[in-house]
Amino acid sequence: DVKVTQSSRYLVKRTGEKVFLECVQDMDHENMFWYRQDPGLGLRLIYFSYDVKMKEKGDIPEGYSVSREKKERFSLILESASTNQTSMYLCASSQDPSTNEKLFFGSGTQLSVL
């Protein structure tokens, strides 16, 4: 089975801190995605990547950046954390663009910014 692993399950940070969320997938998938999920707002795409060193903005990229130096690893960076970035962050991967609707998700990181 595909495994998508997120480095932290729960994280508490202070306003202004730089935050790194790490995601690793073990099935050699081409595509990786970062989402945040908030009550009443559903799942929103932050950034995605189709290949190493490639990235594309999603619907809500402001305040975030990403890094994909290796195929299996996709990192989300909050340059200066703010309280409105308190959320559940979900990483996902998919095999190729033709199957981007078949996503494999990690367990999520619940980030609280105080």
Next chain:
Amino acid sequence: DAKTTQPPSMDCAEGRAANLPCNHSTISGNEYVYWYRQIHSQGPQYIIHGLKNNETNEMASLIITEDRKSSTLILPHATLRDTAVYYCIVRVSGTSYGKLTFGQGTILTVHP
């Protein structure tokens, strides 16, 4: 994308089949039906998808009506661990670039 309508909640007894309906009356010919579920405090989990033929995998069966305007996800022997929110999504394959829209879904509660 075609809009989907699901009942807000359903109950099922453990060991019985859970049949979750989804209405997608505006579906177009090249749109697939996808099902995901999300157990509390976890990431969504892909279950199954199909175009027009019925599909079965180790998790569930998907029955799509002949006119494709509705479908049913069947969990043949529900367990307590199947308690989750189930989402039905309709999409042309390869076009979403990860931008899946999860609606309100159906909260399935499996009782002992």
